[in-house]
Amino acid sequence: MVQFKTFVQPGRVAVVTKGPELNKTCMIVEIIDQNRVLVDGPLTGVKRQPMNLKRLQLTPILCKFSHGSKTVAVTGAWKQNKVEEKWSKTMICKRIKRKEIRSKLTDFDRFQVMIARKKRSALLRDAAIRHSLKKKSAKKPAGKPAAKKPVKAKK
Known part of the structure; x- marks a missing residue:
């Protein structure tokens, strides 16, 4: 059984899913209560502010620093752990980029995508179909054909 590993903890990188900072990454600095945390994203444009956990999606990226650290310490931990590189490799980031690209498509581009998907x-x-036919032909033994029943002679 797989254990849950992305806990709400200081140093956890998260993505904002609602509001003016939509799709920006930030780091949890302090836990205020069970619903809110203090976040800071000095390199991504997210100001240090309390944020509801319903607006955040946690990522597997974790940085080590003491809780309640100032913005300078958060920036240092961000750079030291190479969060931007790790973030660009996550599935969450790839999904966000894919959504942005699709939202910018014109009608003709969507048509071309539809045709390409049909061909694929x-x-x-x-x-x-070819694979299943190969499996069926491989199952039949290549031995003697089945014996036919003798035909009765007419009188």
């Missing part, structure tokens, strides 16, 4: 699914379907 047709190729996958054909490959799956």
Whole structure:
């Protein structure tokens, strides 16, 4: 069984999912109560402020520093742990970038994407059919053919 590992803790990097700082990364500096935390994102444009946990999505990235640290310490930990590099490799970041690209598509671009998806699914379907036919032909033994029943002679 897989254990849950992304806890709310000082040093945890999170993504803002609602509000004016949408899709910006920040770091949890202090836990205020069960619903709110103090966040700071000095290199991403998120000011030091209390934020509701419902507005945050936690990431697996964690930095070590003491809770309640000042912005200078947060910036140092951010740079030392190379958070930007780690962030760009996460699935959350890739999903956000993919959504941004899709939202900027024109009508013709969406049409081209639809045609490309149809072609891709047709190729996958054909490959799956060929694969299943190979499996069926491999199951049949290449020995003697089955004996036929003798035909009765008419009188």
